[in-house]
Structures are given as structure tokens and as C-alpha cells.
Amino acid sequence: MFKITPTNKEFSKEIIHKINNKTKPLGSLGTLEIIAKKLCLIQNTLTPKLNKPTMLVFAGDHGIVKNQPVSSCPQEVTHQMVLNFLEGGAGINVFCKQHGFDLSVIDAGVNFEFESNKKLINAKIAYGTKDYSLAPAMTKEQCEKAIKIAGEIVVEKYVNGSNIISFGEMGIGNTSSASLLMSAVTKQSIESCIGVGAGLTEEGLSKKIDILTKVQQLHGVSENPLENLQNFGGFEVAMMTGAMLKAAELKMTLIIDGFIATSSLLIAQVINKNIIDYCLFSHQSNEQGHIKMLKFLNVSPILHLGLRLGEGTGAVIAYPIIQSAEIFINQMASFESSGVVNPVQ
Numbered sequence: 001m002f003k004i005t006p007t008n009k010e011f012s013k014e015i016i017h018k019i020n021n022k023t024k025p026l027g028s029l030g031t032l033e034i035i036a037k038k039l040c041l042i043q044n045t046l047t048p049k050l051n052k053p054t055m056l057v058f059a060g061d062h063g064i065v066k067n068q069p070v071s072s073c074p075q076e077v078t079h080q081m082v083l084n085f086l087e088g089g090a091g092i093n094v095f096c097k098q099h100g101f102d103l104s105v106i107d108a109g110v111n112f113e114f115e116s117n118k119k120l121i122n123a124k125i126a127y128g129t130k131d132y133s134l135a136p137a138m139t140k141e142q143c144e145k146a147i148k149i150a151g152e153i154v155v156e157k158y159v160n161g162s163n164i165i166s167f168g169e170m171g172i173g174n175t176s177s178a179s180l181l182m183s184a185v186t187k188q189s190i191e192s193c194i195g196v197g198a199g200l201t202e203e204g205l206s207k208k209i210d211i212l213t214k215v216q217q218l219h220g221v222s223e224n225p226l227e228n229l230q231n232f233g234g235f236e237v238a239m240m241t242g243a244m245l246k247a248a249e250l251k252m253t254l255i256i257d258g259f260i261a262t263s264s265l266l267i268a269q270v271i272n273k274n275i276i277d278y279c280l281f282s283h284q285s286n287e288q289g290h291i292k293m294l295k296f297l298n299v300s301p302i303l304h305l306g307l308r309l310g311e312g313t314g315a316v317i318a319y320p321i322i323q324s325a326e327i328f329i330n331q332m333a334s335f336e337s338s339g340v341v342n343p344v345q
């Protein structure tokens, strides 16, 4: 379905040679060195460039929220926050403005009729998913459509010159989807995958665990990642999966943000494991399952700031660090060019 070529690891030696010959003690730029190496591998060059950073925020509603107390927030907050994105007042707006990101907001399936707006991409699959405590969240056709449309949005950004992209989301109830997907992919117990989301009390959390345990019993877990997406997904979650797969196929650098975005990646990496070669991980969410997701993927996040907002905010906040990696590998002097003695030789 997606042709994602693994990066050429044989090139690593040359990259490490370039990094080790910068005028610094060996390894002294720590994580920046790891990021720089990854950028070189992704772009297959010793002089990687970051062009037109892009943030796609996908919004969708979840049928279960109307019927079951899985979230501390009412469903209406999803569309209210989309209106806030369009006004420029949300966290993701201000951070995108700070760091020069091109931000697009996508209606993946919000339970609201938006007036047409230049800033909103209308990709509405339906007015929210079905309540998956009763039936699968979406049909196979809806799931496939979500993946395809999101890929088309990424292609448009790529054609306009972007080579680094991230994926944010807004959807009341979507930590429930993420937990169900996480449990299905990682085979960890559903209880161990569930957290407070936008702000449940302890009592609320225990109800969420009961509800989602029954949801998992109803549908079971599948070995087929798309079946899990259909049963438990949100439209925004499915679109992030499709967008990530297409971006990796196009050899863009993907910045993977919090708990829900990482659940989309969990599905994507079952579809094509090579996608991981193209991913940087921006921060570790305070949602308790996220640390386990990152451990499962055997990856380390750039930041630990205790964020759990979503919207892709962690990715944009981490961007200046990724830029610093690109700048040092391109602009720092080497021992050869500077006359500084290499203490390692």
C-alpha cells in the first residue's frame, strides 16, 4: 500500500565521521548528534536542510463520548476548539507562529457544520464516529478514505516544498481510541494503556477503564491494523496514520508528538515498519501510557516538559532543537578546516 524505503544505514559511517570532526569533544553535542545523523540518513546527504516546516492538525469527534463518560469534557469542545484554531487563539497557533510553521486545520469528522473558511480543509468523513461500545467506529471504506485523503493533503505540502512535517489532533475522547489501539498493537493490558486524558478524576479514570475493557471484549483485538483502526479509531487518528505513511514514502522528516499521534504511528508501523526510519519523537506526554508506547517503539523523545495538550504542540516546541542539529552539522567548523587540533587523534 505504501512504498517506504529504509534509509541507507551504510551511509552512517560517513555521517559519524563528519560529526566527530566538528570542533568539539567527541559526542559532546549529545542528542543533537543523533538528530543530525537521522536528518542526514533521511535526506541521504551530509548537508541536510529543513524546508517549510508543516503542521497538520486533524480534528474529529467520537461517538462514544455522547453515551459514555470516557472524557472529562463534553463533545462540543472539539468544534469549539476548531473555531479557536481558525481564530488563531489556540496553543498550536501561537507556537506555530513563534517557530514559522505552516499550520493547516483539517475537519476529519467533527460533529458540527462549519461555515466555509479558507483556513479549514474540509475532509469530513462523517459527523463523528459510531459509538464503539455498540458497533465498530467506522466502516472499512471510511477508514480507507481517511488514510487516502490525508495522504493527498501531505502530497500537496510536499509539492509546495515542505520536507519536515508533524501531525496534531483535536478530538474529545481520542485518548480512549489511542489506548485501545495501543493495547491491540503492543498486547499490553487495556488497563495499563489508559490514563486521565484531558483531566479525569480518579473515579472517572476507573469508569473509563471499565468502559474500555468492555469495548475491547466486544470487538476483540485483531492482527490486522486496519481492522483495529475501524473498530477503535477516530477519523483524526486514521488520518494521522495515512498522513504519516505518505510523508515517510515521500522521505520527509516526521515529528511524532504526543499520546494520540503516537497511537497513529503504532498502527502505521504495523503497516510498514520502515516508517520509523523517518521519525523524530518530540516529547514524552504526561498521559501515562505514552512512556510505554515510546518504550515499545524503542525510541527516545527530545523533550520532557510534562505536556499533555495535544494539537501537535510538543512537535513545534521541539523544532528549534531540530534546527540546531541541522545548523551545527552544516555550519560548525571541522578540525581539518579550522586548525584546531583534534584531541582524539
Ligand SMILES: O=C(O)c1ccc[n+]([C@@H]2O[C@H](COP(=O)([O-])O)[C@@H](O)[C@H]2O)c1
Binding pocket: 070, 071, 072, 073, 169, 170, 171, 172, 173, 174, 175, 176, 196, 197, 198, 199, 200, 257, 258, 259, 260, 261, 285, 286, 287, 290, 307, 308, 309, 310, 311
Ligand atoms: O497529546 C497528548 O499526549 C494528549 C494527552 C491527553 C489529552 N490530549 C488532548 O485531550 C483530548 C482528548 O482527551 P480525552 O480525555 O477527551 O480523551 C484531545 O483533544 C487531545 O488533543 C492530548
Ligand SMILES: Cc1cc2nc[nH]c2cc1C
Binding pocket: 073, 077, 081, 169, 170, 171, 198, 309, 310, 311
Ligand atoms: C480546552 C481544550 C483544548 C484542547 N486541545 C486539545 N485537546 C484539548 C482539550 C481541551 C478541553
